[in-house]
Amino acid sequence: MYTFIINYCERMKILSAQQIHGWDAYTIANEPITSVNLMERAATACTDYITQQNFFNKPFKVFCGKGNNGGDGLAVARQLLQQHFDVSVYIIEFGAAGTGDFQTNLQRLHELTVNIHFIQDEGFFPVINKNDIVIDALFGSGLNRPLKDLSAALVQHINQSEAFVISIDVPSGMFIDKSSINNAVVRANVTLTFQQYKLCFLVAENAENTGKLIILDIGLLPGFLNDIETVFQTADAASIQHIYKPRKPFSHKGSYGHALIIAGNTGKMGAALMAAHACLRAGAGLTTLNIPSAFLNAVHSHLPEAMCQLRENGLSFEKINAVGIGPGLGTGDDSLQLIEQTLNEYKLPSVIDADALNIISTHKRLSRLITPGSILTPHPKEFERLFGKAENDFERIDTALKKSAELNCVIILKGTYTLIAQNGKGWFNTTGNAGLAKGGSGDILTGIVTALLAQKYHPFEAALLGVYLHGLAADIALEKQSQESMIASDVVNCLGAAFGGLLMG
Ligand SMILES: NC(=O)C1=CN([C@@H]2O[C@H](COP(=O)(O)OP(=O)(O)OC[C@H]3O[C@@H](n4cnc5c(N)ncnc54)[C@H](OP(=O)(O)O)[C@@H]3O)[C@@H](O)[C@H]2O)[C@@H](O)CC1
Numbered sequence: 217m218y219t220f221i222i223n224y225c226e227r228m229k230i231l232s233a234q235q236i237h238g239w240d241a242y243t244i245a246n247e248p249i250t251s252v253n254l255m256e257r258a259a260t261a262c263t264d265y266i267t268q269q270n271f272f273n274k275p276f277k278v279f280c281g282k283g284n285n286g287g288d289g290l291a292v293a294r295q296l297l298q299q300h301f302d303v304s305v306y307i308i309e310f311g312a313a314g315t316g317d318f319q320t321n322l323q324r325l326h327e328l329t330v331n332i333h334f335i336q337d338e339g340f341f342p343v344i345n346k347n348d349i350v351i352d353a354l355f356g357s358g359l360n361r362p363l364k365d366l367s368a369a370l371v372q373h374i375n376q377s378e379a380f381v382i383s384i385d386v387p388s389g390m391f392i393d394k395s396s397i398n399n400a401v402v403r404a405n406v407t408l409t410f411q412q413y414k415l416c417f418l419v420a421e422n423a424e425n426t427g428k429l430i431i432l433d434i435g436l437l438p439g440f441l442n443d444i445e446t447v448f449q450t451a452d453a454a455s456i457q458h459i460y461k462p463r464k465p466f467s468h469k470g471s472y473g474h475a476l477i478i479a480g481n482t483g484k485m486g487a488a489l490m491a492a493h494a495c496l497r498a499g500a501g502l503t504t505l506n507i508p509s510a511f512l513n514a515v516h517s518h519l520p521e522a523m524c525q526l527r528e529n530g531l532s533f534e535k536i537n538a539v540g541i542g543p544g545l546g547t548g549d550d551s552l553q554l555i556e557q558t559l560n561e562y563k564l565p566s567v568i569d570a571d572a573l574n575i576i577s578t579h580k581r582l583s584r585l586i587t588p589g590s591i592l593t594p595h596p597k598e599f600e601r602l603f604g605k606a607e608n609d610f611e612r613i614d615t616a617l618k619k620s621a622e623l624n625c626v627i628i629l630k631g632t633y634t635l636i637a638q639n640g641k642g643w644f645n646t647t648g649n650a651g652l653a654k655g656g657s658g659d660i661l662t663g664i665v666t667a668l669l670a671q672k673y674h675p676f677e678a679a680l681l682g683v684y685l686h687g688l689a690a691d692i693a694l695e696k697q698s699q700e701s702m703i704a705s706d707v708v709n710c711l712g713a714a715f716g717g718l719l720m721g
């Protein structure tokens with residue numbers, strides 16, 4: 217099996233709603249701290265963020281449910297009142313009593329203000345003005361069914377306003393770890409969540425409702441994470457540094473492998489050049505490009521460090537340690553032949569991208585030939601062609617996990633938070649920015665990951681480190697470019713600084 221296990225990034229585990237409640241209980245028992253004081257700490261972290269935002273004298277309208285998310289809202293309302301903000305509180309009434317911590321905070325708030333209103337039906341909805349700041353504390357991680365009736369109507373009322381909306385922990389109506397598509401969900405400008413990423417914030421379908429995501433440290437005890445199993449985690453700098461192997465002083469080009477990039481065709485040679493450029497900059501000892509002979513001069517003049525195999529003379533895998541195949545290849549019969557030959561003859565893991573994936577999608581028998589440990593790098597459309605249409609982002613992620621196990625491959629599902637799936641588990645990358653949403657970004661990722669494979673990184677490590685470096689280089693490129701102006705070559709040119717960042721720790 218090509219499974220690789222990293223267990224040194226406990227902090228970055230992504231918990232289910234149930235595990236989040238377990239963490240809460242663990243902290244209460246072991247710190248120890250009372251639950252109402254933990255709620256106070258969470259509320260203080262929210263209030264500190266809110267009061268640093270220059271909302272000047274804008275009025276706050278705080279909407280609360282009767283669970284602990286509502287309790288957070290009541291505590292924030294009190295803290296804002298204590299700092300002399302104009303605060304009105306609206307509690308959605310279901311008949312049932314609030315949780316203990318909600319009731320305690322309601323009592324504390326009653327001692328400060330009478331501006332507390334219970335919403336019994338739609339007639340009690342307050343007018344929300346453009347100038348208001350809405351705090352959404354209706355439902356948090358305890359949501360267990362889609363909102364309907366009064367709560368759905370209230371969410372719609374908030375969403376129809378032009379007020380600035382801050383959601384506490386999660387936009388109300390959004391499930392933590394499954395799809396909320398077509399449900400009533402608050403559309404937040406900012407979401408203040410606690411302690412870690414939650415799965416719901418890592419998928420594109422929730423981006424508009426989440427707004428800007430801020431993760432607040434509320435001091436939950438890290439010890440809880442040691443023994444719990446999660447399907448997902450995020451890859452942070454510390455885990456990546458464990459993977460990274462700095463070059464050794466007494467080494468030579470042979471120490472870092474020979475990468476072969478099979479890419480490019482008429483009209484798409486840029487993709488091949490970018491992939492090879494990235495491969496060179498990501499440290500492969502030698503980089504050879506397999507290209508149609510008509511483009512030999514272009515390669516020699518743009519990338520004198522690269523060697524060439526002429527496509528007309530056939531493919532050779534002699535002394536090749538890693539293959540990257542697909543960028544700009546086209547989907548014609550000649551490309552089909554190249555892919556079939558590579559899958560049949562090359563027996564080490566390869567990076568399979570772009571048109572190579574498209575060809576495998578239309579010739580499904582080829583997927584059985586993929587060498588174990590190979591790395592597939594589809595964007596969502598390519599993924600759909602390969603594995604079928606998903607109803608939502610969560611279903612697509614689930615399929616990626618299953619297919620990674622079934623094919624014994626690493627799947628890099630590209631997105632804002634790129635997923636690296638291996639043997640049924642998933643890691644989300646957190647570097648990168650929207651400047652990467654451009655032609656060429658995928659080609660350079662293929663080059664980087666192929667270079668890392670050539671340097672004998674385990675395929676999973678190559679995928680994780682490659683995706684991280686690609687995003688980090690894009691973040692560094694922003695120092696001189698904007699997200700609009702950044703192009704793939706800028707990212708390649710920042711790979712040096714990205715590696716440098718890893719070295720410095
Ligand atoms: N864990 C932590 O680290 C910390 C957590 N903290 C905070 O606690 C929050 C979680 O609180 P919570 O568990 O009380 O749940 P919450 O989201 O307030 O829901 C309340 C109740 O609503 C109900 N309900 C569910 N769906 C519904 C629906 N569609 N329509 C109507 N009702 C529905 C359901 O009860 P049911 O009706 O099923 O009996 C549920 O129990 C968390 O998000 C964070 O803000 C911090 O204070 C401290 C650190």
Ligand SMILES: [K+]
Pocket residue numbers: 285352353354355356383384385386387388
């Ligand atoms: K909320």
